[in-house]
Amino acid sequence: MVTHESGGHHHPPTGFIRKYIFSVDHKVIGIQYYFLALFSVFLGMTLSLLMRIHLVWPAAKLPFTPGGVMTPEQYLALVTMHGTIMVFMVLTTAPQSGFGNYILPIQIGAEDMAFPVLNMLSFWVTFVSLMVMVTAFFVTGGAPISGWTAYPTLSALGQITGPGQGAGQTLWVIGLGIFCVASLLGALNFITTTIDLRAKGMTFGRLPLTVWAWLITAVLALLAFGVLLAACILLLLDRTAGTSFFIPGGLVVTDTPITWHKGGSPLLWQHLFWFFGHPEVYIAILPGMGVASHVLSTFSRKPVFGYRAMVGAMCAIGFLGFCVWGHHMFISGMSPYSAFAFSLMTMTIGVPSAIKTFNWLGTLWGAQIRFTTAMLFALGFVSLFVTGGLSGLFLAQPSLDLYLHDTYFVVAHFHLIMGVAAIFGIFSATYFWYPKMFGRMLNESIGRLHFWITFVGVYCIFMPMHFLGLAGHPRRYADLTGVNFLAPLHAVHYFITISAMVVITMQLLFLFNFFYSMKAGKIAGDNPYEATTLEWAIPSPPPFDNFAGQVPVVYRGAYEFGVPGAHADFIPQHLVPAKAGRSH
Amino acid sequence: MHRKISEKGSAAIAFCLALIIVAFTVITVYMFAAKSWWFPPAISAFGTQIDAQFHRTLVITGIVFVLAQLGLAWVIFRYRDQGRKVEFFEGNSTLEFVWTVATVVLFVGLGLYGEHAWAEAHFQGAAPGALQVEITGQQFAWNFRYAGPDGKWGQTKPELVSASSGNPLGLDPRDPAAKDDIVSPTMYVPEGREVEVLIRTQDVTHSFYVRELRLKQDAVPGMVIHMHFNATVPGEYEIACAELCGLGHYRMRSFLYVVSQADYDKWIRDQEAALQ
Numbered sequence: 030m031v032t033h034e035s036g037g038h039h040h041p042p043t044g045f046i047r048k049y050i051f052s053v054d055h056k057v058i059g060i061q062y063y064f065l066a067l068f069s070v071f072l073g074m075t076l077s078l079l080m081r082i083h084l085v086w087p088a089a090k091l092p093f094t095p096g097g098v099m100t101p102e103q104y105l106a107l108v109t110m111h112g113t114i115m116v117f118m119v120l121t122t123a124p125q126s127g128f129g130n131y132i133l134p135i136q137i138g139a140e141d142m143a144f145p146v147l148n149m150l151s152f153w154v155t156f157v158s159l160m161v162m163v164t165a166f167f168v169t170g171g172a173p174i175s176g177w178t179a180y181p182t183l184s185a186l187g188q189i190t191g192p193g194q195g196a197g198q199t200l201w202v203i204g205l206g207i208f209c210v211a212s213l214l215g216a217l218n219f220i221t222t223t224i225d226l227r228a229k230g231m232t233f234g235r236l237p238l239t240v241w242a243w244l245i246t247a248v249l250a251l252l253a254f255g256v257l258l259a260a261c262i263l264l265l266l267d268r269t270a271g272t273s274f275f276i277p278g279g280l281v282v283t284d285t286p287i288t289w290h291k292g293g294s295p296l297l298w299q300h301l302f303w304f305f306g307h308p309e310v311y312i313a314i315l316p317g318m319g320v321a322s323h324v325l326s327t328f329s330r331k332p333v334f335g336y337r338a339m340v341g342a343m344c345a346i347g348f349l350g351f352c353v354w355g356h357h358m359f360i361s362g363m364s365p366y367s368a369f370a371f372s373l374m375t376m377t378i379g380v381p382s383a384i385k386t387f388n389w390l391g392t393l394w395g396a397q398i399r400f401t402t403a404m405l406f407a408l409g410f411v412s413l414f415v416t417g418g419l420s421g422l423f424l425a426q427p428s429l430d431l432y433l434h435d436t437y438f439v440v441a442h443f444h445l446i447m448g449v450a451a452i453f454g455i456f457s458a459t460y461f462w463y464p465k466m467f468g469r470m471l472n473e474s475i476g477r478l479h480f481w482i483t484f485v486g487v488y489c490i491f492m493p494m495h496f497l498g499l500a501g502h503p504r505r506y507a508d509l510t511g512v513n514f515l516a517p518l519h520a521v522h523y524f525i526t527i528s529a530m531v532v533i534t535m536q537l538l539f540l541f542n543f544f545y546s547m548k549a550g551k552i553a554g555d556n557p558y559e560a561t562t563l564e565w566a567i568p569s570p571p572p573f574d575n576f577a578g579q580v581p582v583v584y585r586g587a588y589e590f591g592v593p594g595a596h597a598d599f600i601p602q603h604l605v606p607a608k609a610g611r612s613h
Numbered sequence: 614m615h616r617k618i619s620e621k622g623s624a625a626i627a628f629c630l631a632l633i634i635v636a637f638t639v640i641t642v643y644m645f646a647a648k649s650w651w652f653p654p655a656i657s658a659f660g661t662q663i664d665a666q667f668h669r670t671l672v673i674t675g676i677v678f679v680l681a682q683l684g685l686a687w688v689i690f691r692y693r694d695q696g697r698k699v700e701f702f703e704g705n706s707t708l709e710f711v712w713t714v715a716t717v718v719l720f721v722g723l724g725l726y727g728e729h730a731w732a733e734a735h736f737q738g739a740a741p742g743a744l745q746v747e748i749t750g751q752q753f754a755w756n757f758r759y760a761g762p763d764g765k766w767g768q769t770k771p772e773l774v775s776a777s778s779g780n781p782l783g784l785d786p787r788d789p790a791a792k793d794d795i796v797s798p799t800m801y802v803p804e805g806r807e808v809e810v811l812i813r814t815q816d817v818t819h820s821f822y823v824r825e826l827r828l829k830q831d832a833v834p835g836m837v838i839h840m841h842f843n844a845t846v847p848g849e850y851e852i853a854c855a856e857l858c859g860l861g862h863y864r865m866r867s868f869l870y871v872v873s874q875a876d877y878d879k880w881i882r883d884q885e886a887a888l889q
Contacts, residue, residue: 190752284774284777362831365736397692398692415682435855492641500652588703591698
């Protein structure tokens with residue numbers, strides 16, 4: 030373990046630009062990431078709202094659609110950009126780069142990340158990536174229509190395969206490549222920081238589960254994003270340099286033979302993409318698991334049930350997450366024998382997920398639950414995680430996937446588990462750490478209202494999608510009139526759209542609360558929740574170097590709540606043993 | 614021991630949240646039992662087998678779902694803050710062991726059980742004497758080719774492909790084997806006959822999907838993928854595209870007609886007559 034250099038290579042900056050724009054302070058960078066994700070999530074939700082309205086009222090005149098009525102290619106452009114922005118700019122960015130950046134160094138007792146300048150660079154590279162992607166909306170042909178998975182040859186042959194497949198798709202793949210670079214830089218920083226900069230006494234066995242989650246996520250990101258970066262470069266070369274990594278010979282697009290490509294394989298892209306894409310699901314959800322464990326324990330006033338099992342389960346999920354990518358490809362033409370292996374590995378990954386659920390229930394068992402908004406969202410996370418996880422057991426079986434693949438059943442599954450469960454993790458983290466970040470509490474009444482509507486609402490949006498899928502409804506259909514068997518499903522779509530309109534509108538409550546409370550919220554104090562980890566040992570918001578030069582020493586694990594014989598029902602990690610009472 | 618007084622309204626919140634979770638669980642179970650929106654009836658023995666595995670999976674996941682959600686609702690209500698002492702414990706190795714083993718057996722066992730149907734569809738080839746049909750996807754249409762009386766596929770050439778002039782597959786008129794190939798925008802098969810399909814695409818990835826057969830298979834550029842089925846219930850069934858293939862993806866539709874052997878023979882004769 031490296032000790033901290035003392036004596037000021039690290040002075041607080043004074044100018045506005047160095048303080049708030051090109052800052053090297055992990056706390057400012059964390060908030061920058063958070064705001065980037067906040068902008069992106071509202072953009073992504075708006076896109077989904079337009080899609081939902083179009084499906085139910087196809088003749089509706091909508092803003093942002095030149096000519097008034099939405100065309101199929103505009104719908105698919107929304108599909109692509111909604112998925113891309115949500116997965117990368119929200120689910121990858123907010124829980125890991127946002128909260129991880131802000132909280133991880135403080136929770137391990139470090140003054141900053143290991144490489145502060147690299148950290149600043151990661152954020153600004155992410156920002157450039159977002160700008161490049163959003164530009165795709167404004168070029169000739171518009172944004173790409175090949176979905177966030179961008180399967181070649183649709184994504185590789187250019188304008189000839191459809192509008193948006195020219196400049197729009199090129200910008201998309203460049204933007205994604207840039208994002209990979211940013212994520213790799215961030216992952217290196219997280220891993221180094223966690224290994225090298227822990228305070229005295231902060232052993233791995235005493236790390237908060239949030240830190241474990243961020244560490245494992247960083248390892249996943251380091252191994253996964255490199256592969257996606259390679260895939261993006263190959264696709265870009267196919268599109269612009271005449272290579273044929275993903276394009277076989279003999280193709281004919283709308284009666285035009287493609288004579289300049291030979292010898293590539295579209296399946297190669299799918300393998301590379303999903304080798305990244307499945308770990309990406311865990312990159313999105315693991316930080317949420319960490320937050321849920323942390324918040325559940327804090328407001329249960331009890332230790333986490335089975336700390337070691339929780340860490341082990343996260344490690345197992347991280348490892349197995351790299352062995353299951355083929356379950357996205359059961360019907361892709363891949364060898365049916367490997368489908369067998371991928372299927373069994375996928376059923377196996379359900380086991381550590383189940384362990385986590387059992388342990389969350391074990392943490393709540395015998396508790397004295399304090400229903401803060403952060404706690405409500407953590408409880409909602411558990412419910413959503415169970416619901417979204419169990420539908421995975423259907424999709425993991427190739428025989429059932431023959432029917433369910435690429436239907437709304439899949440849409441329901443991944444939105445519940447990696448979409449809204451992860452978002453509930455983000456909300457829980459926001460309500461939990463906002464007081465630390467901004468010095469004031471979020472309004473609890475508005476927060477609770479926000480929770481009730483969102484919790485009921487997301488189930489109203491995504492549960493009915495299972496039934497669309499069971500009725501065979503393929504996903505990514507711009508219109509419901511092309512196939513007759515969709516006719517009886519209109520009522521379900523109608524219900525989903527109305528629910529989505531309510532839920533999305535009500536997110537403005539959260540936005541209002543977020544900015545209103547910065548000025549008018551109740552003053553938080555150092556430790557408003559009587560919590561144990563190091564971020565609660567310092568002022569809210571924390572000073573520039575976090576601990577004002579006095580880095581704490583850690584004496585115990587992260588979840589010493591309700592210890593029999595102790596002076597208080599919580600024992601902070603840094604409290605010297607003599608003051609703790611009979612410490613556990 | 615210093616403790617905070619529990620927040621006012623804690624019981625109401627606990628009750629509401631538990632109630633919502635219970636209501637959600639009950640509604641979900643009801644919806645899956647009512648089957649208002651559900652699979653269309655299967656038209657092959659294979660489809661029936663898939664449905665049976667689906668129901669097995671539904672029952673097992675359903676039980677886990679109900680237990681987990683009701684368990685969550687219970688602990689939320691039961692263990693709300695009432696100003697008592699918590700029951701202090703940090704884990705239980707026996708319990709961890711028991712539920713780990715239980716889920717391994719349940720989940721992996723379920724997975725193994727479902728592999729039979731997959732093996733039947735993919736590990737085994739079509740039965741001997743199967744009717745061969747070649748399926749070709751292109752933006753945004755399906756074409757079905759039958760080899761004709763000579764039983765041979767004629768040659769196709771990319772440069773001859775012209776959907777607008779009636780040669781969507783690019784059949785080479787100089788190849789004698791191509792002369793009797795029947796190309797149809799819809800698919801006819803005789804009931805109760807094993808059919809082997811050769812799935813390919815001209816341009817981008819499509820996916821051949823017939824709900825009633827419980828079959829879906831991507832058509833991948835550069836590959837010819839074999840599948841087989843045996844449809845036993847006559848009727849008209851929609852063929853849809855299940856893999857995003859461009860702006861017309863949603864209307865890339867055709868029909869599968871499962872007909873009696875006599876009607877099938879008549880259809881083939883009519884097609885052959887049209888070629889002359």
